[in-house]
Amino acid sequence: MSQTTVTEEPPRPRPSVRPTTLRRPRLPGWSRGALLLGSAAIGTATGLVAGLESRVQWGLIAALVFVVGGFALTSAVEGRRQAVDRLAASLVWTSFLVAVLPLASLLWETIARGIPGVSWYFLTHSMNGVLSWQDGGGIYHALLGTVQQVLLASVIAIPLGLLTAVYLVEYGSGRLARAITFFVDVMTGIPSIVAGLFILSMWIMMMGFGYSGFAGALALSILMMPIVVRSTEEMLKLVPNELREASLALGVPKWRTILKVVLPTAIGGITTGIMLALARIAGETAPIILLVFGNNMINGNPFEGAQSSLPLFVYEQWAFGTESAYDRAWAAALVLIAFVMILNLAARAVARWKAPKSGR
Amino acid sequence: MAKRIDVTGLTAYYGTHKAIDDISMHVEPMSVTAFIGPSGCGKSTFLRTLNRMHEVTPGGRVEGKVLLDDEDLYGPGVDPVSVRRTVGMVFQRPNPFPTMSIYDNVAAGLRLNGSYRKSELDDIVEKNLRGANLWNEVKDRLNKPGSGLSGGQQQRLCIARATAVEPEVLLMDEPCSALDPISTLAIEDLIGQLKSTFTIVIVTHNMQQAARVSDRTAFFNLAAVGQPGKLIEIGDTDRIFSNPTVRATEDYISGRFG
Known part of the structure; x- marks a missing residue:
């Protein structure tokens, strides 16, 4: 790259790892949103076509498409290092969602089914004399x-x-x-x-x-x-x-x-x-x-x-x-x-x- | 107030490792004595034996005598807690108590040792913060946490905390090594003032600092890595820096090694 002024025989130049420019091709900012929508669509479509009952399966397919698609796309446009980075990031986010979903659904279920039963009466009375099939009673x-x-x-x-x-x-x-x-x-x-x-x-x-x-x-x-x-x-x-x-x-x-x-x-x-x-x-x-x-x-x-x-x-x-x-x-x-x-x-x-x- | 320290045949161990070997010296009252020497030569260890902080380290053990005026710190029946109230210490890194305000930090040594009236404490806190040249900088925020101060201010806060319990001797373990030159100057000025009240022993890696602040200088060295540290020579600072009697001292001071 640079001129050497050494008088002895110059060392054979090795292929430089230094890039010639600081710019790199990058995916546009909207690509992530588009990918998210696209994989959701693919997940839904696959679910409908294959007749899968569970929405969870649709979601898992969409997540898989999102992770793999993101990796492939980034790898094609931005290069390997960025693709690995994207892969790791999307894996972390997907795992987070998979971990949080059951918790959220549990909370949702309990709140939805529990709220109607909670009242001042429920909190301040016991079950004394209430038979199992009767309404009322409390905790x-x-x-x-x-x-x-x-x-x-x-x-x-x-x-x-x-x-x-x-x-x-x-x-x-x-x-x-x-x-x-x-x-x-x-x-x-x-x-x-x-x-x-x-x-x-x-x-x-x-x-x-x-x-x-x-x-x-x-x-x-x-x-x-x-x-x-x-x-x-x-x-x-x-x-x-x-x-x-x-x-x-x-x-x-x-x-x-x-x-x-x-x-x-x-x-x-x-x-x-x-x-x-x-x-x-x-x-x-x-x-x-x-x-x-x-x-x-x-x-x-x-x-x-x-x-x-x-x-x-x-x-x-x-x-x-x-x-x-x-x-x-x-x-x-x-x-x-x-x-x-x-x-x-x-x-x-x-x-x-x-x-x-x-x-x- | 200030007391004289006489050390005879002091050897300190970490477990089985001998850190310093057979040190004998004395420290004059109301003066500043500086310890210099390369890293690992046992200056700090020796300093910590002077208020029985060495034995706080797991495996720490001491042989020999340290006389404070005429009481042996390591004699039978001596309470290390009383020793530490008499011989205070300032550490290398400023370490104000994070849960306490500036005021509480200065009052900590007194409050934790007994009960004082509020007005009494107010006076002591102000006097010691003034003594540490910190009062004007913090008087409007005495109730803010001490950890919010700059490094130099924190170190002066720690000095105020140490002087507030009115010790007779003040040990300083590289008190300026984490500070910038301006804060260092502030602390050095402070040391000059404090020696009218306390006997001060300071460990430093900065030879100019030793030359500037101390009346007497002790040079420590070790024969090789893993060997115990030894006292090479001690004398008036002017004499040590201009006319050392031992070759190693001269080499160290003139920057030829270490």
């Missing part, structure tokens, strides 16, 4: 049970989980810490029915207590604790060591450093982790069936006698199989989703509010 007893059981489980699991995580990150080293980490990992994998059976044999059969919301909460706390430990541990590890050292160098004792510097710095993430754990246990059914038993009446005392809970209520109503029971099941499912969603939103709000501010 107050189940909502109360879920809130009490989840609260009790949190009261047990959150302090234990937090302290365990603090031990693992700030104090633990060597064998004990490794053993705890191992058992926490094992606990993460415990199926909820096993946790339920464990409490059933320990609390109810061996120690002789009866069915109660508290027994259910014990099983739920077993499920909740490892999640709290894990997420808190990860969050505490993210706190820079420099902050701990800064605090220690001011002559602040270690426990106060953890309490006043480390935990506040990580509080946003810790809250999110706890709320995710709460959301997970709020939807548990198996241990509730085993330990709380279910009840159509309002029982405000979680320490004595059978209670109900939202997931259990949904399960029972669905099992009745009558029209009005189905309606109640959908409405209760909607309330359960809303309950978990509100917890999640609250957690996000707390996390945003408590997160370290950049202050710019």
